Amino acid sequence: ASSDPNxxxxxxxxxxxxxxxxxxxxxxxxxxxxxxxxxxxxxxLAHLSRDPALIEAFHRGEDIHxxxxxxxxGVTPSDVSRSQRDGAKMVNFGIVYGITxxxxxxxxxxxxxxxxxIIDGYKRRxxxxxxxxxxxxxxARRFGYVETMLKRRRPIHDIDDPNPQRRALGERVAxxxxxxxxxxxxxxxxxxxxxxxxRGGPVKMLLQIHDELLLEAPAEEAARAGAxxxxxxxxxxxxxPALAVDVGVGDTWL
Numbered sequence: 007a008s009s010d011p012n013x014x015x016x017x018x019x020x021x022x023x024x025x026x027x028x029x030x031x032x033x034x035x036x037x038x039x040x041x042x043x044x045x046x047x048x049x050x051l052a053h054l055s056r057d058p059a060l061i062e063a064f065h066r067g068e069d070i071h072x073x074x075x076x077x078x079x080g081v082t083p084s085d086v087s088r089s090q091r092d093g094a095k096m097v098n099f100g101i102v103y104g105i106t107x108x109x110x111x112x113x114x115x116x117x118x119x120x121x122x123x124i125i126d127g128y129k130r131r132x133x134x135x136x137x138x139x140x141x142x143x144x145x146a147r148r149f150g151y152v153e154t155m156l157k158r159r160r161p162i163h164d165i166d167d168p169n170p171q172r173r174a175l176g177e178r179v180a181x182x183x184x185x186x187x188x189x190x191x192x193x194x195x196x197x198x199x200x201x202x203x204x205r206g207g208p209v210k211m212l213l214q215i216h217d218e219l220l221l222e223a224p225a226e227e228a229a230r231a232g233a234x235x236x237x238x239x240x241x242x243x244x245x246x247p248a249l250a251v252d253v254g255v256g257d258t259w260l
Contacts, residue, residue, distance in 0.1 A: 014216065037224075046217050074132075078094060162176050239251045
């Protein structure tokens with residue numbers, strides 16, 4: 007964690023966020039190397055749920071949001087509209103947070119009934135995911151905790167709360183803790199590996215932001231450093247579908 011500034015909360019999708027990132031500059035002769043897990047939560051969801059449709063989409067290298075939209079709406083990928091893809095993308099990223107029809111409707115600016123139909127279609131088409139989410143909640147009820155892939159435990163205190171809102175929150179936390187907690191475990195495994203690989207050398211690990219690692223390297227070492235980081239991050243766990251990492255190099259954080 008960091009504060010003054012909180013480096014984990016600097017946005018990338020806004021003009022001001024990009025301007026702020028441009029202000030972080032590597033020293034003369036050095037560059038910044040950024041390595042970012044690609045859709046790690048969705049890959050973990052596919053791995054943990056063993057849902058065949060989602061796994062197959064990753065194996066084929068398809069645009070995952072378009073594929074999901076096509077499945078939900080019963081059309082070919084080439085016929086998926088921009089709004090259908092946006093809806094599928096929102097459900098893909100929201101499913102591990104327990105997205106509700108109300109929440110989806112608000113984000114997509116559509117009716118709650120339409121949002122409910124998208125979520126219901128998702129759960130029908132990707133039944134393995136629905137089963138996995140129910141299993142997370144069942145484990146929390148049975149044991150009072152859930153576990154990440156690497157067996158780190160988180161107590162779920164509200165899972166049997168008589169208040170429906172608190173109970174629903176407990177259910178969302180149970181699901182989120184398994185998926186996001188596993189993602190957090192894997193990047194830590196990679197960081198420990200990289201600490202040993204780079205110790206005593208010119209490459210420095212500066213920062214971890216969610217699914218991204220930021221390093222500083224001499225310009226002539228950047229390509230090698232990027233390859234080593236990708237290898238460590240992909241090799242953190244033998245996932246199916248496999249982990250994927252995007253690497254970028256530049257003089258500034260942007």
